[in-house]
Amino acid sequence: MKAFALTGRDTKPELQELNQPEPAAGQVLVEVQAASVNGFDLSVAGGYVFDMLPHEFPVVLGRDLVGTITAVGDDVEGLTVGDLVAGVIPGVDLGPRNGSFTEHVALPAAAVTRVPDGVDVAQAAVIGLAGVAALDALEVLDIQPGQTVLISGATGGVGSIATQLAAAAGATVIGTAKPGQEADYVRGLGATHTVDYTGDIATAVRELASDGVDKALHSAGDAATIAGLMRPGGTVASTLGATPEQLGRDDITLAGIMAAATGDKLARLLQLVADGKLHVNVEASVPLDQAHEALGLFADGTLGKVLVTR
Incomplete structure (x- = not known):
């Protein structure tokens, strides 16, 4: 699968070919449709966090996502293949399986929530982290x-x-x-x-x-x-x-504030979006193979969010 990743602390992030993960017990595999750029991604891309956070190269960028569940691990209840979900990768570990600027990511079922009816992928993707x-x-x-x-x-x-x-x-x-x-x-x-x-x-x-x-x-x-x-x-x-x-x-x-993300918090926020009580502008949507442009746009300052999309 394709992923936007760093191969070393002194390298620039580039599109890489990585092995597609399989969901472990309690996890779901999500085919990512959109992920938003956050300030944390600029810090990772700039190599500023590797003395502070656990990491394993290649490091895939991105922490939040919206996508479709394509596989479900053991002991997962309430979520099925085909569900459109939003999620945030928990913890601060960095590595090949802990980023959302990719085609597929496996993450705990408790870290995702179904996207409510009436909320499209872009609207859901700007909430995240x-x-x-x-x-x-x-x-x-x-x-x-x-x-x-x-x-x-x-x-x-x-x-x-x-x-x-x-x-x-x-x-x-x-x-x-x-x-x-x-x-x-x-x-x-x-x-x-x-x-x-x-x-x-x-x-x-x-x-x-x-x-x-x-x-x-x-x-x-x-x-x-x-x-x-x-x-x-x-x-x-x-x-x-x-x-x-x-x-x-x-x-x-x-x-x-450390943004302790859970599926329950995302569900609360997405319901506000569904009810028309919360809106964030999408400044730009950039394909995964041009993710470096998304980082540049975000760094220049935007009104709202920049998305990396499939």
Whole structure:
């Protein structure tokens, strides 16, 4: 089978021929139709993670996917061949069997969920890892109606979903976005205000929330700047590994988000998509044999998500 993979830590990812996996007990084999590009993929492609994470070369890129089940291992219940499912490869191990930029992947049945009727492959594929990260962040932030929430990185996959979830929770959302198309996009997701991340964010936010914001998602930008905009007692959820030292305050709470994906979380998110309550723009869909272009598009910055497709 074809897979987009690294053969060594100092190589660039390329299309490779690998052996097709077989599902072990408790696993399903999925023929991948689409997978989304995430920031983690850029880190893997750049060789930045190999001193921190278990790995075996070749390393296939990609962590989330949508596809059709083509085989079912022993002890799997509730899923059958032909089901269209979405999933996220669990754990952080990297290798030939732990990536989704490929034609087939075997993963635990508990890591996938059926795609609801009315949700197409592209709509389901943009949720994945970004959606779980946003969901985990919002649960930690525990947003209450009337609170003011800053979403730093509101145009990206995590930020786009978090903006919608925060607005649905009754918050006044301030999203970072450049004026024009980006700002229109973020306001269309439910943000009450936008601030230009290429300018003086601190001044712009203070003009909207003179006493500071109650909660914040740090999925882009400078952690210290965000911390300086918090009210005492507020909470910052960071998907970028921010540290207390970077925040420089002891009167606010920092929560690190690792996107602990499960089939149940994906099911919750996909039901919101099916109900018309959650939407993420697909900026581009790139075939698997041109996956390097997908990484380039994502690195340049997008409104929403970039997909790698069959």
